[in-house]
Every structure is written in structure tokens, then in C-alpha cells.
Amino acid sequence: MAKGRKTTFEERVEIVQYCISHTHNYTETAEKFCISYQQARNYTLKYEEKEIEGLRDKRGKRKPQDEMNELEKLHAKKEWAEMEIFFLKN
Numbered sequence: 001m002a003k004g005r006k007t008t009f010e011e012r013v014e015i016v017q018y019c020i021s022h023t024h025n026y027t028e029t030a031e032k033f034c035i036s037y038q039q040a041r042n043y044t045l046k047y048e049e050k051e052i053e054g055l056r057d058k059r060g061k062r063k064p065q066d067e068m069n070e071l072e073k074l075h076a077k078k079e080w081a082e083m084e085i086f087f088l089k090n
Contacts, residue, residue, distance in 0.1 A: 004036040012055040015040060016047045 007015070011033070019029040019040055029040040046054035068076065 004039050005034060007033075007035065007039070009056060012043050013052065016043050016055065019044045020047075 015029060015033050015035065018032065019026065022028055024044065026037050026040040026044070029035075030037045033040070043055060063072065065073070
């Protein structure tokens, strides 16, 4: 079983194109690109659900203010206030 590895956005696009063109053969795709079966499957499912934007790695990135709903905005303000209080105390 192959271990997963980090991939770039361009690699993920190539992986998905290959997988779809080979009738969703995740095993073959994983072997060809030296990734895990699960990565090949996840990339393909994300692409099919959210198209190409689903392949972008958004970990560690905040959602822009204009994309937040009111509850998310309030939560962000509360977190910011709590963080300010913490730093002022220390």
C-alpha cells in the first residue's frame, strides 16, 4: 500500500484527469502518480462535487469577510476579541 505524499494543485488536476479518463481506476491512478488510493479517490470526488476549485488546498486559510454569513462574522469578532484580551493580560 502506497503512502500518501504532498501534491501541488497542478498535480491534483493531472491526477483527476487521468483517473476520470481511466474509468475511475483509483488503484492504477495511485500507482502511476505514487500517491495513496485514498488520495486518488478523494481528489476525484472533490473534483466531481466542486469542480476544479475543490482541488485547491484551503487548510490554514481564513474565509474572506464577504463570503461569511452573519453568524460566522460574529464568531470571528468574538475570537478576535478573546485573543486581544489574552494578549493584553500577558
